[in-house]
Amino acid sequence: MKLSFRIGYHRYATDQAFAAHLAFVKANLDCIDEVALFVEFSHHGYWPLEMIRDSSTLLRQRLADYRALGIRSAGLNVLCTIGHLEESWDVLAQPPVPCMVGKDGRRSHSCLCPATTAFREYICEKYRLLATSQPDFIWVDDDFRITHHGLAGPCFCPECLKQFNQQNHRTFTRESLLAALDQEPDTAAAWQTFQRSLYTALAQDLRQAVHAVDPAIEMGLMTCIASSRNQEWFSALGAVRGRPGGGFYQDTVPLEAMQKGLATAAQLSNYPDQVRDRQYEHEDFPYQQLGKSTCMAMLEDCVSLVWGCNGIAFNSMYRQDNPRLLAGIRHNQAAWRELTRLNAGMENDGIWCNDRDVAFRLQEIGLPITFQRETAAAAVITGNPTLTRDEWRRMLSRAAFIDAPTLSGLQQLGLAELCGATVEKCWPNGTLEAFTDHPLNGPYAGWRRDVFVSFRPQFCSDAYTLKMAAGAQSLCELQNVLQQPLGSAMTACSNALGGRVVVSGYFFPHFLLYSEKRQQLLNVFDWLTQSRLPRLDLDHKIMPILRRCGSDLLLFLLNASFDASGEFEVQLRQSVTSLEQILPDGTRAALPFRQTDSGSIVHCPSLPPWQYCLLSNIPAGA
Ligand SMILES: [Zn+2]
Structure with a gap:
């Protein structure tokens, strides 16, 4: 250094x-x-x-x-x-x-x-x-x-x-x-x-x-x-x-x-x-x-x-x-x-996004981000970017989260059958989304998110209803502000290429900091990535950066809030035999952890406002 x-x-x-x-x-x-x-x-x-x-x-x-x-x-x-x-x-x-x-x-x-x-x-x-x-x-x-x-x-x-x-x-x-x-x-x-x-x-x-x-x-x-x-x-x-x-x-x-x-x-x-x-x-x-x-x-x-x-x-x-x-x-x-x-020698692991601002919003709710598309745990594609048919198929054969404009583009390319839905109708105002009783919504069935689309046109465009294909499941329903149902606003499917695809018709990435929406998205990305990425359920704004090389792990966690975080647990999604916090003077402090079937769970100390901790399973001097 x-x-x-x-x-x-x-x-x-x-x-x-x-x-x-x-x-x-x-x-x-x-x-x-x-x-x-x-x-x-x-x-x-x-x-x-x-x-x-x-x-x-x-x-x-x-x-x-x-x-x-x-x-x-x-x-x-x-x-x-x-x-x-x-x-x-x-x-x-x-x-x-x-x-x-x-x-x-x-x-x-x-x-x-x-x-x-x-x-x-x-x-x-x-x-x-x-x-x-x-x-x-x-x-x-x-x-x-x-x-x-x-x-x-x-x-x-x-x-x-x-x-x-x-x-x-x-x-x-x-x-x-x-x-x-x-x-x-x-x-x-x-x-x-x-x-x-x-x-x-x-x-x-x-x-x-x-x-x-x-x-x-x-x-x-x-x-x-x-x-x-x-x-x-x-x-x-x-x-x-x-x-x-x-x-x-x-x-x-x-x-x-x-x-x-x-x-x-x-x-x-x-x-x-x-x-x-x-x-x-x-x-x-x-x-x-x-x-x-x-x-x-x-x-x-x-x-x-x-x-x-x-x-x-x-x-x-x-x-x-x-x-x-x-x-x-x-x-x-x-x-x-x-x-x-x-x-x-370590690489980023996490979600790849074609839009850096979307990546930032996802990092804000606790998802690690990578810029290596080929090795990403999942891809988030918004705004209908120009990609080759092969690139689309490769992404849809793995794990992809897309918005409605992107789905429209895929329909024109004849790839909608890999997405489990087609765009049904555009709704420019007066809409909100309501969670269905799908298991990925946890205890929040019936919860509603209204981002008030007319207030910040720079962050909000239109909402869309989606027409589901056979085998797809609905995670959200689009409703008007009278709470009348309009159709599905979020779908999930497994496709013929073995990939998993989620489509969101009411995405609005600048407004994901609702506790319930955050929990839903963490569940959704767990499903998309088959629980590959660390998971932190604390209802607090903690932003991660994840580096990995084989089983070697480096995890950065920032308390991006002016409140102390309180103690919290992180599911590492891999088994470790030790986990230490690296302190400013370069020394280590061992953190308590327990083993579960899905990997080790580490107990972290409370982070003061705007402070971070740096965790690794690599022994000192190794
Ligand atoms: Zn010149």
């Missing part, structure tokens, strides 16, 4: 500032494995090469000073390759190379077009100069992305249009291309391919520029969800480092720590194997010391390591040091190192 710190330009730019910063580093050497110096101090894309040349000389000295102090790894974070957005353009140097042009024809002041020869020559020289400072690594920041560059992204400048037209034998203007992107899927796909290729070629250039100076310099790519999907960028850059990022800048909404955890896991699942150094982005931008409580900072860091990061890149020390953060790290780092050791 690597603790890496991104250091702001102003901490090393003058000898006086650097001396003060270095004293802080020296006092915290036990918690600092690596430093990455920001080359620039604004998100403006263009930095004159004379400045970079001078910086390189200074950076070389600074990196050597860190190493002399005992820091094992010291390198650079190039903040600006393209430029992130419009920033400081009246103050900083005007780019002498062409800038991006937005959809509306406006030219960016700060973000550089990736397609021109002038830009390529400039950016390669910038990276070459930086490589001469003898860094152990160079991070390419997440402005290495196609979209989200302020007023532009992707670029619609004349050069980009010319290259796209040449490659595709077209004659688009900006206006005609924009119209075609809306109306012609083939053109939209070709435009995406063109954009991706531009960045692939750019990544190759950057790698060559750096490795021509020193092939031992490690390259790293910082990603967002979209850019993490372009595996060829990692290859072209020769990246052995990746940093999944995005969000949780302050803890105003604590659950965003868990949402960022899911975004991190999604990005990790896209990283190619060559990316062996996976540093979580601990993001405190714009560096407000009171923006995040230490408790939440420690939670988000632990979550990222459970999901499979093996390092943390702290973006917390831009203009000032952060002693409070370092104290938190010192208190927790032994557990983090033990966690990372245990986690090597």
Whole structure:
């Protein structure tokens, strides 16, 4: 596990500032494995090469000073390759190379077009100069992305249009291309391919520029969800480092720590194997010391390591040091190192969802999530995504939970007979669902859920009744608000492929926190997965992350509530011979458990608000 710190330009730019910063580093050497110096101090894309040349000389000295102090790894974070957005353009140097042009024809002041020869020559020289400072690594920041560059992204400048037209034998203007992107899927796909290729070629250039100076310099790519999907960028850059990022800048909404955890896991699942150094982005931008409580900072860091990061890149020390953060790290780092050791070789186990927000809602009611579709215990498919017929059949031959729009799509593909139902009718308002007396509803037959669909149109669309096929069973009935029956709203069936399928016509994943609905869904997913996943029946919001490798188990449980959880039990669904809680100092506390026919049941201590426990059956030192 690597603790890496991104250091702001102003901490090393003058000898006086650097001396003060270095004293802080020296006092915290036990918690600092690596430093990455920001080359620039604004998100403006263009930095004159004379400045970079001078910086390189200074950076070389600074990196050597860190190493002399005992820091094992010291390198650079190039903040600006393209430029992130419009920033400081009246103050900083005007780019002498062409800038991006937005959809509306406006030219960016700060973000550089990736397609021109002038830009390529400039950016390669910038990276070459930086490589001469003898860094152990160079991070390419997440402005290495196609979209989200302020007023532009992707670029619609004349050069980009010319290259796209040449490659595709077209004659688009900006206006005609924009119209075609809306109306012609083939053109939209070709435009995406063109954009991706531009960045692939750019990544190759950057790698060559750096490795021509020193092939031992490690390259790293910082990603967002979209850019993490372009595996060829990692290859072209020769990246052995990746940093999944995005969000949780302050803890105003604590659950965003868990949402960022899911975004991190999604990005990790896209990283190619060559990316062996996976540093979580601990993001405190714009560096407000009171923006995040230490408790939440420690939670988000632990979550990222459970999901499979093996390092943390702290973006917390831009203009000032952060002693409070370092104290938190010192208190927790032994557990983090033990966690990372245990986690090597483990995979997520849980439910796969095609929609990350749905995944988050299911994690909120206590279901573990995975981003590995092929090994998932069940798939949750909503919104009728485009999949091949073979992919659909494979999912329906195992365990699937689908919503009504998805069922409609499957009907058109002729696959409805595998789902046990067809969509009967759409009901846009005035509906609720009532539980039937099906055994999966436990003691809650007759219980009703009304999410008041008209109140939050962003979370609620229509409700649907389902027509059941022979052999299917009904778990819910759709009723109108007069409590008159309209038809089935939730069905379960076993199909001819041996799969189990549940269809929900009144899904509304943002409103699953009713105790009875949660219990029903836990029962439903137990049935779908044939009781493969751990089960926690406590009527409290505890969010799990499950890692497994054979019978080795790592289970993270967060009390995502401002109330203490009280003591609770977890059915592990596997037999263990010991189960221990890993404490912050890395030591263990044995937890009592008992054996049953369906595996071991462990007794957990009460979790205070927003605290977590980390359980494993792997012996210490094993
Ligand atoms: Zn362009």
